[in-house]
Amino acid sequence: MYPHGGNIEELSAYFKLKNRRIYDFSANINPLGAPGAIKKLIGKNPDCILNYPSEYSQGTKPLIAKYIGVRKENLIITNGSIEGIYLIARLLAKRDCLIITPAFSEYERAIKINGGRCRYLKTRECDCFKADFDKIYKLFPRIKAIFLCNPNNPTGAVIARSDLLLLAKKCEEKGILLIIDEAFINFLASPDDATLAKDCLKTDNILVIGSLTKFFALPGLRIGYITANEKLIRKISNFCFPWAVNYLAQIAASRAIGDSAYILKSRNFMLKEKDFLFHRLNELSGITAYHPSANFILCRIKNGNVNSEKLFSRLGEKGIFIRDCSNFRGLDKRYFRVAVKSRQDNLKLISALKNAFNNQ
């Protein structure tokens, strides 16, 4: 029934052993339990350490499927969205891919280590970093897949669902896979107006990468997902290995997606707070801030005497870390990115930026 030992949860359900003491001799684990320091670390939840996670997140999968609005056959739970990127890149092995830039550098690395070649389409500041679809269509003969991030990190540019469906349709006609990284989509005012996570059911060329890291503030745990049609999911599952998502991540995910009050509160908070920070940033004479859509803001330094590296250091010394964006393909030493945090933290950032530009 199970190829390995340690499937306590599944076997307890199979044998109808709810609330019974279980003696698991099928997994070979030190019976003294974890060292004392580790037990303290996890406090009242020793299960998170002592039990193997479900091999392929079987318990969590139906819940996340329901949350996204797909069937569990359309879903792979991944070790952070980063595993999703690397799994898809394996599927694409040796194919030429287009990356809409500036973009997360791991798309490029994942494609390259799988023997693929990258082409880039740079979005421009003067177009509000919107991708020019006509330019994409012109590249169609030379590519087999497109990677894009919506809303885009680090620019914040959003492509509407209707536009994406048009692009997907054109891609389908040419046998091109469209990979959309929706890591930040839940921060949008209306995620439904942008997401293609459910559209995978209807076509065989859309792959959506999702993350629970950002919206649910769980970066330490590592949990993300891929949605696609059943055929693609089966192909990608071939590359997965068991227990890739740890126990705590699996149960945390199950609980997080059920907290609808938290989801609403977070979205509303971010809608207001990102506008607040955006306006305050633009009041600073030294920088231009680009209109945010999710929970981060891309900024350009106007003053030639300060660059992103210098700014990073000046703020870093004070314990304020920003993202120097000079290593993003398509950006340079004029750009940096900040997360939107609490009002108090955001004011701290504004005041530190003021100082940094005044004391140049």
Add this chain to the structure above:
Amino acid sequence: MYPHGGNIEELSAYFKLKNRRIYDFSANINPLGAPGAIKKLIGKNPDCILNYPSEYSQGTKPLIAKYIGVRKENLIITNGSIEGIYLIARLLAKRDCLIITPAFSEYERAIKINGGRCRYLKTRECDCFKADFDKIYKLFPRIKAIFLCNPNNPTGAVIARSDLLLLAKKCEEKGILLIIDEAFINFLASPDDATLAKDCLKTDNILVIGSLTKFFALPGLRIGYITANEKLIRKISNFCFPWAVNYLAQIAASRAIGDSAYILKSRNFMLKEKDFLFHRLNELSGITAYHPSANFILCRIKNGNVNSEKLFSRLGEKGIFIRDCSNFRGLDKRYFRVAVKSRQDNLKLISALKNAFNNQ
């Protein structure tokens, strides 16, 4: 300096900010923090959730390197030893590999999904499941790598370090990689008499896979490692992606390996308890138990009326889970494996086995 945001620990050290309040605007995480249920789950250690783990376990690596006795350049920290198996299998892509069986089924799967072919050398009960090296040598012309587990899961057979070094030498002459899975080695009375983890420094054809899961009782966290010479480690690192090992696993590993009292206590406990369970199992007329070396015991059912599947179900109904070994290549429905647990649990197992055989 860092290709991504969220490197709080490294940046705090770089900017010498020990004990200072940090404002991290470089990672784009929901400022409300995780949902309440998740915060409760982790108790007093919100860092484990709220911070990104180190991208490639940079903080933990020097500590584990010291613990094993290698340099950090000889080490990759993996998402459980299972990631180590799959990473090495990628390195071997399309090469023919020998697996000493019975063995963990994931070696075979990992080799096959990377386009390699598997050959098998079955160890036999009449040889105490010891591998016949002469038979291995005869297969040399047809293979490019060997996977073996030492001590072997599920048979418990141990190959001495001196013998392994001889095998490694012969492999080296023929350009064959020797991959040794040492997941259970810490339970041996003298791990040093069996491990090749340090020998990777001297040769370029030994790869050792290690696990912190079993000995330190941390299956929920997912942490393991690969040791090999620098060149091999660099090649394998190409396939790794960032944040594969979660935050809790990284700090738990750092603390676990430092608890020498726990290590000693665990080893001594297991040395006694495995012998106790072994003798009690052999007193049962229905089964033959094979001499254990680590923390598990392989058993064969002598009575033809009961098979491992039936036994699995009979005990399972009572909340006692054993490992039906019929799906191990080289074993069949006569075999099952049990972990060595606490004295109380082991007595429970013995009594349940007695009942199962009496009530057939």
